[in-house]
Amino acid sequence: MKGLLYCSFILCLGLGSCNQIETTDAHDTDAPTEQAALSEMSLYNLESEWMNQENEPVKLPQLQGKVQLVAMVYTSCTYACPRIVADLKRIEASIEKYKNDEVGIVLVTMDPERDTPEKLKAFAEENKLDAGRWTLLTSDEGNIQELAVLLSMKYKNSGNGEIAHSNIITVLNPAGEIMHQQEGLGKDPDETVKSIEGLLKQL
Amino acid sequence: MILQRLLLLMLLIGVCCKVQAQKSLPKNMVHVKGGTFVPLYGSDSTPVKVQSFLLDVYPVTNSEYLAFVSKYPxxxxxxxxxxxxxxxxxRGWASDLSLGANATKINNSPVVNVSWFAAKAYCDCQGKRLAKVEEWEFAALASETKANAANDAKFYQRSIEWYSQPNPTYLPPVQKSFRNYYGVYGMIGLVWEWTQNFNSAMVVGESRADVTMDRQLFCGSGSNGAKDVKNYVAFMRYAFRSSLKSNYTVANLGFRCAKSI
Incomplete structure (x- = not known):
């Protein structure tokens, strides 16, 4: 039964890829302004559906309204991923004074097959990630790839359980636009922290 | 019990569909029999396995793409x-739904100046997908007569000559391009093509930076270096792909769709 449910979940996600004809413009509706009019360069223009570590459905525009730090990982990674989480924690420590509704951290898996919401939850607990601050997301491969290419991530599943990938921490402004990217591991987080602080001053 | 029957039914339907798909090929697609090949650019020399798949005979043309945008505003x-x-x-189009004065010249030419997202959406809406890099390269190994012409010096020479040609003012109709062993047109000699996982090549953007490539950027196999730079044609394709971003549109970059079996 669980298998069936999982199948239908994947099916639902898969169907979103070819969007039906949209004749009405989002700007013309009376929807609240915060939901309408995403800027052209907002990552939140992606219409895909995701699941978080609590097994709740998430659409990317829900991440709007605060600064988000985004990185891609896979939880069975032994080398770079623990280090990128460590890098994120370093940044988190320097922005401790900001509330959870001002800054969030988003980890997106590159390995949807193994990283189920349950697995992501276990990973969050193992790594003592504050649930108020951190969101872990999975979706189907196509949706993950769409987000990955927008983050300029390169990755390749070698098939032997390892995924070769670039390590990038991205700072998104509250509108979902890329404001800064930190590439590589163990980098001095100063610039990233400055970028976050700069954005928060504007709020 | 009911659940089991339901499952069995679903399974049967699944099997039927599969058999049917193999029997009747969708229009203008060919069956590319899977196999293994050693990518001409990769980290290790282990052959890559490619499953059998269906590939569009032609790159998507301007008129086909026009039909798509008419339907999906x-x-x-x-x-x-x-x-x-x-x-x-x-860029070459006059407006949203017009190819402009040269429409008759470019109707059947490959559509270019399309982004990865646009190409992906087009294929999704046909019930297809973009070809993976490995599938594309596997199908591109073919000459007119051989599925794998990797060791055919003449074929290689011809390929490399094409890559050194400037782009014509009007791209030729897709039917006029090189037809390979599988009956697929234009894999060489027409346009570059988007692939589903164009972002899988582990070459860092700038070649200058590659010299002292920051290994820290990568996890897993670390870095993928050039395997067989002897094949400069494949090398160029990999390098080109790795320089692309998903919203880039380029004057000689088009696409075709594929389908899993």
Whole structure:
């Protein structure tokens, strides 16, 4: 039964890829302004559906309204991923004074097959990630790839359980636009922290 | 019990569909029999396995793409969001739904100046997908007569000559291009093509930076170096792909769709 449910979940996600004809413009509706009019360069223009570590459905525009730090990982990674989480924690420590509704951290898996919401939850607990601050997301491969290419991530599943990938921490402004990217591991987080602080001053 | 029957039924339907798909090929697609090949650019020399798949005979043409944007307004020139396609999207077209004065010349030419997102959406809407890099390269190994012409010096020479040609003012109709062993046109000699996982090549953007490539950027196999730079043609394709971003549109970059079996 669980298998069936999982199948239908994947099916639902898969169907979103070819969007039906949209004749009405989002700007013309009376929807609240915060939901309408995403800027052209907002990552939140992606219409895909995701699941978080609590097994709740998430659409990317829900991440709007605060600064988000985004990185891609896979939880069975032994080398770079623990280090990128460590890098994120370093940044988190320097922005401790900001509330959870001002800054969030988003980890997106590159390995949807193994990283189920349950697995992501276990990973969050193992790594003592504050649930108020951190969101872990999975979706189907196509949706993950769409987000990955927008983050300029390169990755390749070698098939032997390892995924070769670039390590990038991205700072998104509250509108979902890329404001800064930190590439590589163990980098001095100063610039990233400055970028976050700069954005928060504007709020 | 009911559940079991349901499952069995689903399974049967699944099997039937599969058999049917193998029997009747969708229009203008060919069956590419899977196999293994050693990518001409990769980290290790282990052959890559490619499953059998279906591939479009032709790259997508301007007129086909026009039909697509007529049906899906969000992909029209004036409507597309910049994050999904840059400002040169469909640059050669006169307007949203017009190819312009040269329509008759470019109707059957490959559509170019399309982004990865646009190409992906087109294939999705046909019930297809973009070809993976490995599938594309596997199918591109073919000459007119051989499925794998990797060791055919003449074929290689011809390929490399094409890559050194400037682009013509009007791209030729897709039917006039090179037809290979599988009956697929234009894999060489027409346009570059988007692939589903164009972002899988582990070459860092700038070649200058590659010299002292920051290994820290990568996890897993670390870095993928050039395996067989002897094949400069494949090397160029990999290098070109690795320089692309998903919303880029380029004057000689088109696409075709594929389908899993």
């Amino acid at each position: 969000k992909w029209r020139k004036s409507a597309v969001k910049k994050i999904f396609a840059d400002e040169n999207y469909l």
